[in-house]
Amino acid sequence: MNNKILLVDDEVLQLKIIERLLKSNGYQCVSVTSVQQAEEVLKNFVPDLIISDYEMPEANGFVFRERLLKNDDLKNVPFLFLTSFNQDDLVQKGLDLQALDYIAKNIPATQLLAKINNIMNTVHEQYQKSLSEITNIAKRLNLNIVPTKAPLLKNFEIHYFNHSYQNHPGGDFIDFIKVNDRYTFLILGDVMGKKWGAWFFSFSFLSYIRAAVRICVLDGTLSLNDILKKINKVIYADDFLRDIFSTLSMVLVDDDEAKLIYAGAGDLPLLKFSYQHQQLLSYKSEGILLGFLEDSNFPEQEIAFEVGEEAYLVSDGMIDFEVNAVKKSDINLLKQRLYDLKISGKSTEEIKEILFNSQASQIDDCSFIIIKRK
Numbered sequence: 001m002n003n004k005i006l007l008v009d010d011e012v013l014q015l016k017i018i019e020r021l022l023k024s025n026g027y028q029c030v031s032v033t034s035v036q037q038a039e040e041v042l043k044n045f046v047p048d049l050i051i052s053d054y055e056m057p058e059a060n061g062f063v064f065r066e067r068l069l070k071n072d073d074l075k076n077v078p079f080l081f082l083t084s085f086n087q088d089d090l091v092q093k094g095l096d097l098q099a100l101d102y103i104a105k106n107i108p109a110t111q112l113l114a115k116i117n118n119i120m121n122t123v124h125e126q127y128q129k130s131l132s133e134i135t136n137i138a139k140r141l142n143l144n145i146v147p148t149k150a151p152l153l154k155n156f157e158i159h160y161f162n163h164s165y166q167n168h169p170g171g172d173f174i175d176f177i178k179v180n181d182r183y184t185f186l187i188l189g190d191v192m193g194k195k196w197g198a199w200f201f202s203f204s205f206l207s208y209i210r211a212a213v214r215i216c217v218l219d220g221t222l223s224l225n226d227i228l229k230k231i232n233k234v235i236y237a238d239d240f241l242r243d244i245f246s247t248l249s250m251v252l253v254d255d256d257e258a259k260l261i262y263a264g265a266g267d268l269p270l271l272k273f274s275y276q277h278q279q280l281l282s283y284k285s286e287g288i289l290l291g292f293l294e295d296s297n298f299p300e301q302e303i304a305f306e307v308g309e310e311a312y313l314v315s316d317g318m319i320d321f322e323v324n325a326v327k328k329s330d331i332n333l334l335k336q337r338l339y340d341l342k343i344s345g346k347s348t349e350e351i352k353e354i355l356f357n358s359q360a361s362q363i364d365d366c367s368f369i370i371i372k373r374k
Contacts, residue, residue, distance in 0.1 A: 003120050006045070007031045008038045008052040008064065009082060014105060018051070018082075021109055022116070035059035039067070042074060049120060051103065054083040078123055080116075145173040145202050146367075151184050155258040156305075158186065159352050159370040171246075172315045172365040173202045177213050183222060185213055186251040188313040188369050190266075191244065192289070201244050205290070208234050209248070224250050224263035228287060228298035232265070235291040245289040249313045251371065258373060260303040260311065265290045268319075271335060272303060272311040273342045280339045282331075305373040310348060312338065312371075317364035318355070348372050 005022060009015045010033050019029045030045060032038045034056060050068070054061035061081055068074045081102045101119070103112060150158035160174055171191035178184045187209060191202045212230040216222070228250065235241050247266030254261070262270045264285025272281045287298035303311065319331045341351050348370055355368060 003048040004028045004030070004045070005116075006038060006041065006047040006050045006052075008033075008035065008050070008056075008061070010034060010053065010056045014053075014082075018112070021113060025113055025117075027116075035061075035064040035067075038064065046073065047077060048123070049078045049080065049116070051080045051082050051116075054081050078119060080119070145206060147174060147176055151176045151178045153184060153253065153255045154181075155255050155374055156253055157348065157370075157372040157374060159348055159372070160368065161352060161355070162365070162367040164365045171202050172317070172367040173206050174367060174369065175206060175209065177210065179217050179222075182254060182256045184253045184255065186253060186313070186369055186371065187248070188315060188367060189246050189248040189290075190315045190317075190365070190367070191246045201241065202246075204238070204241055205235065205246050205248075222252060222261075224252055224261055224300050225298045228263055228265060228290075229296065232290050232296050232298075233294065236294045241291060245291050247285075247316065248290055249285065251311075251313065253371070258305055260305065260371065261300050262303055263287065263298045263300045265296075265298060268314060268316065269331070270301075270303070270311055270313055271338060272305075273309060273338065275306060275309060278343075280335050280342070282335065307373050310342070310351075310370055310372045313369040315365060315367040317366035318368055320364045 003026075005027050007015055007019055007022075007029055009018075009031075012033060015031050015033065019031045022029050030041055030047070032041055035052075035058065038050075038052070052061045052064055061083075065079060065081075068077070068079065082105060083102055101115070103115060107115075146162045147160075150160055158176070162172055162174055164172070173187075173189050173191070175187040176184060177187070189202070189205060189209070191205055208231050212227050212234070216227050216230065221227070228248070231248075235244075235246075247264070247268055249264045249266075249268060249270060250262070251270070252261040262283055264270070265287040266285055266289050269285060270283040272283065273279075274281050283301050283303060288296055305311075314334065316329065319329050319334050337355075338351070341354060346354065352370060
């Protein structure tokens with residue numbers, strides 16, 4: 001487990017000694033010399049542990065901790081004070097700020113490492129226990145955001161994959177709604193946010209999506225634009241989902257005419273490998289994030305298919321990677337990889353396994369749907 005630690009200390013030598021010790025023992029460390037720098041780093045980096053000096057110019061460790069406790073995204077990150085003092089009143093003040101403990105600057109390296117290892121092991125064990133309890137509850141309530149199997153169609157094969165970040169529930173969701181033998185809806189969405197919050201809200205989004213599809217179908221409407229507009233309006237008006245946004249890729253499969261209708265919310269395109277042009281075509285989504293504006297349009301695109309061609313719907317996690325603890329995204333890297341796999345003659349199943357496997361580096365929920373013309 002590659003735990004991430006943020007080190008904050010204005011004494012550069014002390015900082016480098018601890019950083020070297022931790023890195024040599026498998027920890028990923030980001031080091032800064034002031035509270036201001038730490039707060040800047042934390043805008044794009046959520047560590048598993050923060051170790052901060054108490055005595056620093058401008059803002060000390062107590063001020064830093066007080067600010068973190070007011071931040072909902074960071075207040076629960078385990079926090080240790082690194083200090084050279086041992087006054088009882090200051091120690092008590094730090095503990096009152098929910099710091100786990102103090103580490104003395106003159107502590108031997110072996111003891112420092114042992115203390116950090118023990119803390120991280122305890123945190124990990126508690127996390128795994130909580131994860132197991134909530135996962136079991138979700139299973140009992142049948143709260144599924146990914147289907148158990150893909151629909152069987154005459155002219156298309158549907159393959160899909162979902163893997164949540166660090167095995168905890170996330171914001172990606174997949175759904176298949178088969179209207180009849182001719183029409184089937186394929187849905188891939190990603191609720192903005194991390195971990196439990198995104199996972200929880202994804203059920204609300206899925207409920208609205210399923211309801212909108214069925215209402216429109218009953219009214220004789222198969223327009224993706226109409227369906228997405230209805231979903232968007234309801235989400236925008238829902239106080240519970242205020243400031244919660246989602247990307248959504250929606251495909252209507254016409255199994256009789258062997259074609260797809262595509263529309264999307266957000267900036268993730270539908271990708272399709274064209275044998276005729278020997279290239280990976282990109283059909284850009286033209287709708288904005290669900291819930292961002294009350295009135296939005298989601299233009300539809302019709303996509304014809306030749307036998308053997310494949311299309312791909314992907315979530316953000318498939319294009320995200322990390323450089324120096326900063327998250328970056330690049331759709332072109334995924335496109336190049338898909339193109340190389342198709343040119344090399346890889347099968348659909350091989351592509352599915354290569355695109356994501358248990359050994360792949362992952363910094364977000366990863367989901368994709370492969371649509372192949374038989």
